[in-house]
Structure formats: C-alpha cells, structure tokens
Amino acid sequence: MKKIKIGLVGAGFVSHIHMDAYNQVIGIPIEVLGVFSRTKEKAECFAKQYGIVRVYDDYQQMLNDKDIDIVDICAPNIHHRQLCIDAAKAGKHIVCEKPLTGAFGEGFKGNVDQTGHIPKLHMYKEAMDNANAILAEAKRNNVKICYAEDFIYAPPVAKAKRLLKQSEGAILEIRSEESHSGSHAAYSRHWNLAGGGSLLRLGSHPLGLVIHLKHFEGNLRQGKPIHVKSVVADVGNLTRTETFKNLSARWIVDEWKDVEDWATVIITFEDGTKALVKSNDTTLGGVVNTLDVYTTNCVIKCNMASNDSVKAYAPANEIFGNEYISEKIETKAGWTFPSPDEDWMRGYPQEMQDFAEAVYYDREPISNGELGRQVVQVIYAAYLSAEQGRRIDLEELDASINDSKGSKKINI
Template sequence: MQKVRVGLIGSGFVAAIHLEALRKVSGLDVQVVACASPRKAELFASQHGIPQAFSDYRIMLDQVELDVIDICTPNHLHKQMILDVAAAGKDVICEKPLTGYFSQPGDGEPIGETVDRQQMFLKVWADMAEIREAVGRAGVLFMYAENWIYAPPIVKARRILSSIENTTILSQRAEESHSGSHASYARQWSLAGGGSLLRLGSHPMAAVIHLKHFDGQQKNGQPIRVKSIVAETGKFTDIPGVAQAGTGWVTHGFTDVEDWATATLTFTDGTKAIVVSSDTILGGVRNLHEIFHVKGVIQCNMNPNSDLMLYTPGHEVIGSEYIAEKLETSGGWQFAAPDEDWIRGYHHEMQDFMECVASRREPLSGLELACETTEAIYAAYLAAASGTRVELR
C-alpha cells in the first residue's frame, strides 16, 4: 500500500478535524508523522498520537521526510507558509480562506475601519499572483481545503445536474451562519482578514462558484465565472439593543470586522447567486445551499438536517453527549448530527487530497477555486464599502 507522509501545521479546531479525516482515508497508508505549532505542538501531538512535534514549521520542513503539508493556522499566516512549503518542494493543503488583507506599513488602526477596500483588493490580488507563481515554479500540488465542495449533498447535486439534459443553473442561495467564531483572532481584521463574509462566507461563496464552473464545463467545456458583485455588510453586535441584551449566546467583542454580510453574484452567462453569512444566528450552524435550475430545484442541507431528530424537556437530560456544533442548549427539539464531519465533506476532501498526492493528479478543489473565491470576497468588500457594483470580467 502506497504511503503518504503528512505534516500538520496548526493545533486548533480545524487541525483536529483534518487529522481525524486523514485517519479515515482508505486505500493508502496515510501517516501524520509530525505537527508544528508555536505554543501547543507537544500537547497536540501527545493528545493525538503524532510522533514528532515542532514549535517552528520551518524546522519540521527541514528535518522530517514529508510528502504533503496541511496548513491549519490563522488566516494571516497562510500566504508565507504556502510560499515556504512550496519552496521546500512539498505539496500544499491549505484551509480556507487562501489569504486576505491583514496590514501594511503605514496602515492606520484598526485595519477594518481605516484601510480603503480598493487597496485591500489590489494587495490580495498581488498576493494571489505570488502564490500562483510560487506553486507553479515549484511544480507542487495545491489543494484548497474547501470541504463544501466534497459534502455529500453537493456531490449528489452535481451528479443529478449532470444526469439532466439541457439544464442551466439559474440562481443559487447559499449560507453559512452561526453564533460566532471559536477563535479570538476572528474578531480582528489584522489577524482574520475580514469578518463573517471571509470566515464563513468563503464556504458558500466557493460552492456557488464551483457549481457554475461545473455548469459551464457540462455545456461547452469552459467554466462560467463571476462577472460582477454587489454586497452589503453589517455589525449587529454594535447595535445598542443587541449589546444591552447581554445573553452571552451571540459572540460579542468584534473590533473592526463585520458580523453579517450578503453578496449577490452575477455570472458571465447572466445567472445569479446570493451568499449569506452571519455570526449572529442562534440555533446551531447553518450550512444550506439551494440550487434553482431550468428543470427543477435542489436543496442541500448539510446543517441542520433531519437525519436524526430528538426531543428532551431540558438540557440536563442529554448530559455530555455531543448534539451539533454551536447549539446554545440540548433541550427541546434538536437536529442531532450522527456524523457532522462526514456530511460537511471533510472525510471525502482528505480522501481526494491523499489520492492526488499519491497519483499526482489535480484535486477537485484547487488553486483556481481558491483564487476566484478570494477575489469574489474582496470584490464584495469593495462593493459594500463603495455602494457600487464591482465588475470583475
């Protein structure tokens, strides 16, 4: 059985999800042999049975025989890590988003309230060009860890669409929302690169773009791309009535990032998509994608879904058993998650990535999708700030 040796950079929430998914890959001998994190590498390694731990990922790259590196770090670290990993000749997996605007010398503080969105857009564009050049020069694979592309409902939607003759995706409505991020860095533009639109909206944004790529490939062998964007953002947790409510259920403390956003995409064929993201939604994570095509409707309900529903009169009944991500209570009627990571595509994502490394083929979710998604998000930021439509093509 062919061996694939993985090095993991990061020791947080996403790193743990990726690690479990990697260990469920079949048909290959996948070995997570090392991890790197400035503060928690040894603890993470001991908790998860990883043989080697490093405080500096560059030492890991230099000292350990590895085939692929999985980057699961805060957003502001992605670009330099991608460049370093590619320069070391290792294949790259990078958690979403690809990159973002964090700060430049001379920027005022806080970033999200002082820096012009056009400046952000142009810098992100230049950074993506640098990443493209580095990956191409090194001849390594780049795998964009956008799990929605691999989620079973989205995969089935693609198969259904491919089986229907002469259909066209007319519009899409896609959303990821919940009550606020696990990570403290998510509240600052200088570390996160944006708010809910970037952190949450990158999932549905990638999915609607991916499906129009697929739509075009089915018709004439060419992807249909984003032509223009209009958008709005909001910061609901600054509204006096919200701040005074003080429930503790919705995350507060966002400094200079939005906690709500919506973007409307127009594609080059004239069709549309609406992307919604919010850090102010109670009731658990919402991962929803509706597809309206010429011959029907497809609804993809990753979360919540009715695979398993349960009722208890109070939260104390369930005890410590996990129900679903971001729930405020386990009491009442609940949409429980039999296997949350599976339905959201993490297992299938890592299966594809490991097969790509082993066989040297390109992934379903690669650098093209990563760049177009990031471009669309920063175009949406520019559109929201300027109150205008931003043309991309």
C-alpha cells in the first residue's frame, strides 16, 4: 500500500484544522510530508509541532519534490488560482480551501481599498476566468481537485441526506447560514486580497451546501443534478451605519475597508424551488452554522455549530483560562456550551477521509472542483445582482459575455 504524501501550503489557523483531520484518516496510508509558509520560521514551528519532516524554502521546491502526491492549499484567497494551476502543472492532486478562487481586481491601478468598487460584471468575468483556468489545468494534467467544503461532510448533513433519500420527498426550499461577529484575519478587510466580504468568505459554506443538496436530490430523482438558474441578492455594511457608530462597537469587528459585512441571497433552481442563504459578520453569540430543508413530506433542521452535550458555568471570563469553548464566542462568563469536537461536527475529518480515498482509489471526491466553480459563479452573480438591483439569470449572463474579451485595464 503506497503511502499518500501531502505538502501543506500555509501554517495558519485552517492548516491546524487540516492537520488534525489528516491525523484521523483511517484505512488509507497518508503522511503530511512537508510544509511551506511565506514565513519560514512559522513553517518550522508548525513542522515541529506536528512532526513534519520537510520544510520548503519556496513553493517551487515543494512542487519539485517527487515524493509529494497532494498539495493542500491553505493560503489566502488571492493566491488560490496560481497555486492550484502550478500544482496541476506539476502533476500534483489539489486540496483547496474554500473559496476555490475569486476576483481581486486584476489590472486595477487605483487605490487598493477601492478594489471593491470595481463594476461587478468585470468581477464576475475575472472570477469565472480564474475558476475555469484552474479546472482546465487540472483536467489537462489529469489531477483531482478536492474542494475543501467541510459542511458537505458534517455528520448532521450526512444524516439529513439519508433522511431525504428514505423520505423520497421533493425539496421545496432550503435555508442555510454562516454568520459570526467578524473575521480577525487581516487580509479579510480588503477585496484585493480576499475577493469579497461576508458573502464570499462566509457565504461559500452555505452556498456550497445548498448547491450540493440539489445536486444530490437531482441525482437521486432523475439521474442528473439540479442546477442554479438565477439569483437575487443584497449586501450591506451594517457596521458603517450611524446606529452602529454611535454605540459601543467593541464586540463586533468593524475594520472592513471595501468589503461587505452582511449579505443575503435568494436562489432559484432549474426546477423552480428556492434556497435562502445568509452570511454576515454582525452576529454575536458564537458562529451560526445552520441548515433547514423543507420538503413535500418532511422538515429537517441541522445545526453544525451549537450543541448542548456539555454545559458549563463560570461567573467570570478568566475562570476557564485558555480552554477552548466554541468558535467566535465573545466571553466564557455565564453559561456556555463547550464543543467536545467542533471540527468533527463540521465535517473536517470526514472531508479529508474522502479526499484521501479519492486519490488512493482514483475516484472523484464528493466535493470537487466543479462544485467550487459553481459556488464562485453564484457568489459573483449575487454581487452583480446586488449592484444592479435585479434578478440575474446565470445562463443569460454567461451567454451575454461569452464572446466578450473584457478589458484588463480598470479605472474608477
């Protein structure tokens, strides 16, 4: 049994989650052989913590390593396109954190904090060019794209899919959300680095989930996926309102430069059914990860974040010290609900199990590059909808720009 060997790009927050998930893969021989980070000292510290053998001086050195089978990309969004393409050219399978890619204002010559004001039609074209380029290079070099959308693998979602299969009911509406009180990652404040705000950064999760569920239903009922037909969306900056600025803002992140902190998307699928997706950086009380499915004969509600299997009370925030409670909770004082295994509930170990099996047994992963591409498409169509104040039909949009070359030079 040949061991699958992984090269990890990045040594930040999500890299730790991926490492813990890889350590739980069973039945498939795998090893995270090496790591590369922009800061070598950080990579060395990461490698020491996890017993990783190799620390690379640069990304190309990782790609030149013939022992590496998979490159796992845990880098900021702006780097995904080039890292994925370079990995594919090197014949390495790809694990890429969400979103697969985005639009970052290529060719924009103005102030970087004005990137988010570029016309959204240009952003849509750029994002789709980037996504299509990744998929084309992967196909050309016969490598797999494992799109790291953990929600698809979350145990509550897996149970929901089994219930849907047994019920044989038709999905009428899906509602899903990821929200919290704001990212602490510095790059997330800037469109030219993140590719968008809460809609892209948080909305990727629920959007990927609802798209996947309609694919799942379509394959069950008619042997082919049900795709998104159109979107209507709105975005906003609630932390810039006078109401917010006139009151204490110490609990909610308000350092956004040119990205939104609130978004809502209504999706219409080919079969006329609907989905409502919400994502914002203005929700206190911990992260919200929910899924509600309404069908012709049942209702299924999933919560991938909250749990009450452990309850704890402390009269002061400092009593529990450094012990982790749950993501984005603002205080450890009062009654809290410590998560026994938050990563497991959100599907990270199950995700990496599928990816390892996909490469080992030479099959498609459940969450693949095409899902990542469709998520990018819906998100940037949603940005266009919010800008223009109208419904955007995806087929009509693509037909209208199919022959357009687009301009790389942008001015505001």
